[in-house]
Amino acid sequence: MTDFPPAEYEARVTRAQGAMAAAGMDALLMMTEVEVRYFSGFRTAFWQSSTRPWFLIVPRIGAPVAVVPEIGEALMRSTWVRDVRVWSSPHPSDDGVSLLRDALAGFGVVGMPMGRASALRMSMLDFRRLGVEPVDASALVWNLRFVKSAAEIEAMAAICAVGSRAFARAGSLFSGGMALDAAFRAFRIALLEEGAEEVPYVVGGAGADGYGDVISPPGATALRRGDVLMLDTGASLRGYFCDFDRNFAIGHASDTAKRAYRTLWEATEAGLSAARPGRTCSEVHAAMTAALGDADGGIGRLGHGLGTELTEEPSLAAFEDRVLVPGMVLTLEPSIGVGPGTMMVTEENIVVTEDGPRLLTERAAPELPVIG
């Protein structure tokens, strides 16, 4: 059983094979959770365990080959992949290496993602034992992943709707006096109740007029009147993510907080106007930057790709000249410095269509909502 019908994965492999022919690659070697899942449909929480390596080979001609620990055999055989080769892992001396080497034999040029956001998810000593000198396939794989299919967009619309429903309950979930870690926990539960399958990512912050950073785990400090509470989720459904946040003032919103929030809202509007096919990421970035003025929240970009990972290429950044095409799913994530060590950030999720961007998230209110 996979999240989508076999035709979805076959289409991805067919596109990959066309790109491999153009790039002069004979096979792709995939080994991260996302890469293996993207082409096979193999989805399991078991990637949490770092003990065992997993491999998928996508040849330029023919069908994919999975080389996996036997604990994953039944699940891999439930996907559309027919050629499944297994070994008993962990193995003291040959943890899939000779099996993988055999499977790669005969392929001339082997591609593997080696650029930004890639990882070697196997022992480097074992990798060297393979005797393969791969070429970088990052651009090739990202060119496929950038553009989402109708099925992918539907999955992402569904998880964004889950997130929107959970945020809509903020008024009853959060209130002054509640500890921040309790607010995080209540929000995780709300996401699950609304239909999320997993909630791998919840971050946020709270403080007077803003928060210090956006990646810290929550402490036990109670929410106070005048605090701005921000929660940002990464919930998932069928292996696809939403990634958006909402801000709420607890009891009272200061003029400073209201002004910063409104500026962020306008910056997102500017991003929505700019995010059309044919425009570049840097142009969307520039539109949002202009709306923000001098304030920079310091998170390094103003949005990013979204899909089967919480953050994907491309970045909405000044250096990114990639052109937007229909089917790209992006976050618009302007951030702003509010005071010394204090910032605010907002985030929405969109899909680029022929007619311009379509919001997958229920658009945040234009004025900072006051709750609790």
Add this chain to the structure above:
Amino acid sequence: MTDFPPAEYEARVTRAQGAMAAAGMDALLMMTEVEVRYFSGFRTAFWQSSTRPWFLIVPRIGAPVAVVPEIGEALMRSTWVRDVRVWSSPHPSDDGVSLLRDALAGFGVVGMPMGRASALRMSMLDFRRLGVEPVDASALVWNLRFVKSAAEIEAMAAICAVGSRAFARAGSLFSGGMALDAAFRAFRIALLEEGAEEVPYVVGGAGADGYGDVISPPGATALRRGDVLMLDTGASLRGYFCDFDRNFAIGHASDTAKRAYRTLWEATEAGLSAARPGRTCSEVHAAMTAALGDADGGIGRLGHGLGTELTEEPSLAAFEDRVLVPGMVLTLEPSIGVGPGTMMVTEENIVVTEDGPRLLTERAAPELPVIG
């Protein structure tokens, strides 16, 4: 703010430095979530984002150096690490590489985990640009991580207690007619309600007398009378995991299911008798294997280390001759084939003490519980 006081992390670094001196290494280069957190206390869900690399250098002499994207600066500065060097990431051409190269300059022999369960969590192209030829530090780092401190054991006892409380509610959470994915969701919520901070890992299965594998995500099939439902969690608190499961018969337990369950329970008892300081992992494995007889569930080992990762070294496997010492936290995880394509598995978590193993989980019932 870190999960433990600075002294906990300082002690880890001091132990590492002693081991580095003995191994002839001048610095350790750490870049995975667990390795960076182990020595610094830096904990964030932001590792979910693959876009940015993070680095920590542990020198043989002196204090650790963090080289991280500026989005993580505030959080890293809240740890005990004083030397924090940042850059604006993502960067189009130099994503921390020159900063890291400078920080590594002057160290002769640089160690990096390159063996089993390790990963290169950065662009391999960027890694090559570093110009560093590291030596394998897997054994060194595992030798530290194997033995848990009192603080670590306390955190793990707490999350195991959370899991035990959630499983104790099984009778009211699960019942015949409930879809398996709804059971998973109810269990995740129960874990959060009982105090889990995150629930990164829930797997399981259900079927007549057992299940087909132990790593699949749940489908929507309803639980039927006579099914054995197994749920296995990886919940976490302060960055430390429990990893155990429970089996429940829905409405009725067949003799086959009862017999298999009892055999697994006895195998765990055998493991508990064997898991004493001075014994090897292979001896514990042998004791459990003897109790299981010919049946093998095919998951490749009968338990493993547990800590700040869901699965850690060592394996309870025939090939593993590591000697148990006080402070090691292990899972005992016997599995058994029940019929064609059907298996059962049980799991408990223990800490090895001078006096033998101490259960961190509330021991499963000796007979298969019937609920719903």
